[in-house]
Amino acid sequence: MGKKDARIDAYIAKVADFAKPVLAHLRTLVHSVCPDVEEGWKWSFPHFMYKGEILCSMAAFKEHCAFGFWKASLMQDTDKVLEIKDREAMGHLGRITSLEDLPKDTVLKKYVKAAMKLTDEGAKLPPKNKASEKEKKE
Numbered sequence: 001m002g003k004k005d006a007r008i009d010a011y012i013a014k015v016a017d018f019a020k021p022v023l024a025h026l027r028t029l030v031h032s033v034c035p036d037v038e039e040g041w042k043w044s045f046p047h048f049m050y051k052g053e054i055l056c057s058m059a060a061f062k063e064h065c066a067f068g069f070w071k072a073s074l075m076q077d078t079d080k081v082l083e084i085k086d087r088e089a090m091g092h093l094g095r096i097t098s099l100e101d102l103p104k105d106t107v108l109k110k111y112v113k114a115a116m117k118l119t120d121e122g123a124k125l126p127p128k129n130k131a132s133e134k135e136k137k138e
Contacts, residue, residue, distance in 0.1 A: 004037035006032075008046045011060075019060035022096055026058050026067055029105060033112040053119050056112065059091070066091030066104075069111065071118045071125060079107050 012023045023046075030037055030048050038049045045059035054070040068091035069075060072082050081103050082092040096102060103111075 003038040005041065005046075007041050008039050011046055015060035015065075016062065018097060019065050019101055022102070023060055025102070026065075026108075029108055030056065032110055033109045034116055038064045050116055050119050055115050055119065057091075064095040064097050066093070066096065068092040069115045071123060073113060074118055074123050075114050075124065079103065079110070080082055081107060081111060094136055104115065 006029065012020055012027070015023060026095065027046075028038075034048070034050055034055065036050060037055060040047045040049045040054075042054070042057070045057060047057040048055045056067065058065065058067045060066075069082070072092050075082060093102065125131045
């Protein structure tokens, strides 16, 4: 089984009551699909690492949760799961306020496997072009 991080236990214990079952479910699901996953802490919220790379992450906010895949831009979105439904929410599943807002487990598991496959194949995100980002701001 992958490595769990006590900071994630503490994080889930402190979030709003609506978020606890959502984050616990996502955590269990990721571990069930990716036995080698290691939990980590980056940018003040939980991340799941696979072979030294970020696989996915989750977070809880005042009124919603978020979950996203690090290499989502490289993934095929056959079930239309990665479309951000609410631009006010980070992550790829939109605003999650209950377990009912999550895609079916079979679908989520398929996406976790796809994210793992990208890491196994050595897929890298394209580098951000800082020059063109700067030009857009001007």
